[in-house]
Amino acid sequence: MADVCSGNAVEVQGLVRAFGARKALDRVDLTLPAGAFLSIFGPNGAGKTTLVKVLTTLTSPSKGTAKICGLDVVKDAVDLRSRIGLISHNPLLYPDLTAEENLEFFADMYGVIDPKQRIRELLASVELDHRRLDPVRTFSRGMLQRLSIARALLHRPDVVFLDEPYSGLDPHAMDILDSLIAQIREQHTFVMVSHDLAKGLELCSHALILAKGKVVLFEPRERIDPEEFAALYRATVGSGVA
């Protein structure tokens, strides 16, 4: 197993993911240093979620390679899973369990040491300690998303994947999520899928536009002019052509 991410957090080479004749990802190349924040943009069906699924081992590549912290998504999948966390628009929590029971369950899944202490810390940081004994089905969308962040960070992952995390959140819940990301920004590498250009560019150190499974643009944030980027994004979404 590789040490804590120090070089490249994400390395993707010639990645293809095909569903029958259709290529959801078509020869994607990508290298992201540890500690970076990648925002992925693209129209619906561009392959954004498929890319996240491959990188999180939820689906296998058809061709090419993908590595997270030096671990191959196919050969080292079990070890790799303990190095990543996923925050999705779907909270990935059991509604009939309490907040604390959900976190205890996932702490067992990841073999978290001293789970009670870690759960206390996380519930406090997402401001849900007062609701720890309530069933998750009684939570609002914003509270679910906060608990989902706690679930994803339980095992101290090196790389955090965010799949449209702001989807369906009210402005207050978005502010809380912003503040939580800011708190943990320094210790993690982030890969975020977003439709919100302004938010994605505000947070990122690198930006990627995908269309029809191909990379249209992949640049560090400092080389990106927001207006040109927005124009390219609109053209890509409008035509759907890479």
Place this chain on the structure above:
Amino acid sequence: MTGAALSWRQFKAILRKDIVMELRTKEMLTSMGLYTLLTMVIYQVALSQTGSAFNVRLIAAGLLWLAFVFTSMLGLNRSLVHEKDQGVLDALLLSPIDRPIIFFAKAVGNFVFLMVVEIISLPVFWFLFLSGGGPASVPIFTTLWQLLFALVLGSIGIAGVGTLLATMSVNTTGKDFVLALLFIPLMYPLLLPAVSSSSAAILGGMGATQQFWQGIGIMAGYDVLMLLAAYALYEFIIGA
């Protein structure tokens, strides 16, 4: 934490979670229990016109297994529903868990729920069909351990194969139909010895002991083979 210790912790967590959620929602136990009891009531209506000359003991084991096999399908269809409906299956698959651990935890949970329903409904079955006076009456305590032994081995097979097939069918449209279509043919080699050994337990008489142990042996072999096959296939099936 060593691999084995983590696997044991993960196994216990999934099993405990399934039991806690079932005790809270009572979805599986209520539907399975009610279905079994209603099936037995329908049996009684169906057999009500057979007259006193008909010895219900001769078909009792078959009736019992028929009820339990169909009941188990109700529960098995729901065994991955919590994961699937809430999208939590992805969170489970994202964790560093060997996939067969998920299978064994789910199968043990299904086995426990099935046994609870069987143990609750067995006295009802006995009361409705086997407790009457005359030739139909069966001394319950002399055959109970044999019947329970057959039920345990049969239920292990049902839970093992059923959990594997429920995982295969969870992503399909019309999963109830798909599960039934795959489950019944695969259950056939288990059902024959299950009915045979249970029948020997209920009927007794000449050759019953040999018939009972022969059925038990075949069921044990079936269970081992199916559990090994499920262990080998589960990673592929749950990832498909």
